[in-house]
Amino acid sequence: MTKDQTFVIVGASLAGAKAAETLRAEGFAGRVVLIGAESERPYERPPLSKDYLRGEVGREKVYVHDESFYGENEIELVLGRTAVNLDPSVGEVTLDDGGRVRYDRLLLATGAEPRRLQIPGDALDGVLYLREVADSDALRGRLDRGGSVVVIGAGWIGAEVAASARQRGLDVTLVDPVGVPLERVLGAEVGAVYGDIHADHGVRMLMGTGVAAFEGSAAVERVRTSDGRTLDCDFVVVGVGVRPRTQLATQAGLHVDDGVVADEHLQTSAPGVFVAGDVALAHHPFYGRRVRVEHWANALHQGPVAARNMLGRQDAYDNLPYFFSDQYDVGMEYAGLASASDRVVFRGDPASREFIAFWLLEDRVVAGMNVGVWDVTDAIQRLIRRRVAVDDRRLADPGVPLEDLTLAAPGARHGQQEDS
Numbered sequence: 333m334t335k336d337q338t339f340v341i342v343g344a345s346l347a348g349a350k351a352a353e354t355l356r357a358e359g360f361a362g363r364v365v366l367i368g369a370e371s372e373r374p375y376e377r378p379p380l381s382k383d384y385l386r387g388e389v390g391r392e393k394v395y396v397h398d399e400s401f402y403g404e405n406e407i408e409l410v411l412g413r414t415a416v417n418l419d420p421s422v423g424e425v426t427l428d429d430g431g432r433v434r435y436d437r438l439l440l441a442t443g444a445e446p447r448r449l450q451i452p453g454d455a456l457d458g459v460l461y462l463r464e465v466a467d468s469d470a471l472r473g474r475l476d477r478g479g480s481v482v483v484i485g486a487g488w489i490g491a492e493v494a495a496s497a498r499q500r501g502l503d504v505t506l507v508d509p510v511g512v513p514l515e516r517v518l519g520a521e522v523g524a525v526y527g528d529i530h531a532d533h534g535v536r537m538l539m540g541t542g543v544a545a546f547e548g549s550a551a552v553e554r555v556r557t558s559d560g561r562t563l564d565c566d567f568v569v570v571g572v573g574v575r576p577r578t579q580l581a582t583q584a585g586l587h588v589d590d591g592v593v594a595d596e597h598l599q600t601s602a603p604g605v606f607v608a609g610d611v612a613l614a615h616h617p618f619y620g621r622r623v624r625v626e627h628w629a630n631a632l633h634q635g636p637v638a639a640r641n642m643l644g645r646q647d648a649y650d651n652l653p654y655f656f657s658d659q660y661d662v663g664m665e666y667a668g669l670a671s672a673s674d675r676v677v678f679r680g681d682p683a684s685r686e687f688i689a690f691w692l693l694e695d696r697v698v699a700g701m702n703v704g705v706w707d708v709t710d711a712i713q714r715l716i717r718r719r720v721a722v723d724d725r726r727l728a729d730p731g732v733p734l735e736d737l738t739l740a741a742p743g744a745r746h747g748q749q750e751d752s
């Protein structure tokens with residue numbers, strides 16, 4: 333790689349910033365241009381629904397790098413600018429101010445954006461979404477004023493916002509068509525544990541119903557549910573999932589599905605164009621299919637792998653999906669990929685809020701979630717990777733070290749393919 337080359341990264345968040353850092357760490361001496369639509373330098377989003385939202389940590393805690401990092405590493409940070417056109421045939425990106433940037437290699441790290449509800453009253457003041465630091469600031473202002481909030485969507489964002497709002501003393505109602513919080517990811521059995529945690533903290537849960545409308549004169553005053561109830565409130569937070577920001581890639585003619593399609597090297601269908609983070613739908617060697625992961629650790633680790641491959645390496649990204657969540661004083665980590673309907677085995681009593689839940693496909697562990705139990709995610713990940721059959725009783729027994737389970741259990745079925 334020569335000094336004359338220009339590597340452009342579109343999306344100045346976690347994946348993009350870690351990729352820029354890696355390019356320099358690997359000795360790339362050409363131009364690095366990091367373009368971001370937001371006016372903030374790259375920051376991490378997990379605190380936006382947790383301690384930052386509650387006002388327990390300040391803005392300086394959320395940034396990926398110190399302000400001086402970009403200048404010191406000669407990374408050209410172009411903030412408040414959106415890339416509106418990509419032409420891979422000539423290697424050029426056009427920005428919303430008409431500026432053009434030529435590139436030799438490009439990384440798309442455009443992330444994801446909240447799905448928006450389209451129902452009557454959706455434009456009323458006080459109907460809030462949470463993705464950016466400015467959203468978190470606006471929401472924090474509402475928490476400061478107190479009152480009552482209806483949280484629409486009992487996924488991770490909704491559950492964390494509900495917890496933070498309760499911790500700040502607001503009346504919280506959580507509404508979702510599923511039966512228990514987090515049911516879509518964790519299934520009904522493990523989701524029920526989170527249902528109990530929220531109930532214990534005084535969250536009113538209206539499960540099994542959707543939202544029909546927001547009502548109010550200028551600002552939202554009530555939520556009308558699809559089963560005909562009306563819920564008075566001071567504001568609403570909607571957390572009904574995200575969609576990958578694929579517009580630029582689609583317009584450029586790249587292969588796009590539910591994300592920008594890439595091989596295991598994070599190389600897209602356009603030569604010289606790579607992808608990382610929430611927007612990447614990349615072939616995963618362990619699963620043998622494409623996987624898109626909307627979690628912090630994926631952005632953190634995929635950005636550097638993409639950067640190394642931009643420099644000519646052929647590294648495959650095969651980290652297992654991993655994420656964490658904190659609600660009240662309950663912390664958890666989840667590793668692997670399970671379907672909500674997979675069989676669950678608990679190690680420890682879920683009611684104690686210190687346990688591990690394992691999801692199994694036939695006799696193999698495909699995912700594990702440790703709640704209030706720490707330093708076990710590496711062992712859980714090894715168990716998933718080994719693909720050995722395990723015995724339910726040994727899996728459930730806290731007296732059997734997790735490491736011992738990576739050896740085929742006595743009496744368990746053998747013959748599964750192993751991924752050593």
Ligand SMILES: Cc1cc2nc3c(=O)[nH]c(=O)nc-3n(C[C@H](O)[C@H](O)[C@H](O)COP(=O)(O)OP(=O)(O)OC[C@H]3O[C@@H](n4cnc5c(N)ncnc54)[C@H](O)[C@@H]3O)c2cc1C
Pocket residue numbers: 342343344345346347348367368369370376377378379380381413414415416441442443444445462463464489577580608609610611625626627628629631654655656657658
């Ligand atoms: C409130 C909140 C809490 C979370 N908590 C957790 C958690 O506890 N655990 C966990 O594992 N994960 C959590 N996540 C998810 C995690 O933050 C994301 O997976 C991560 O931010 C993805 O990083 P990314 O760099 O791929 O994309 P993003 O963070 O989405 O950033 C993409 C950036 O690209 C910019 N952009 C997009 N298009 C363009 C364009 N055309 N031109 C210029 N710039 C563009 C966007 O403005 C944005 O700044 C949370 C997310 C949120 C919102």
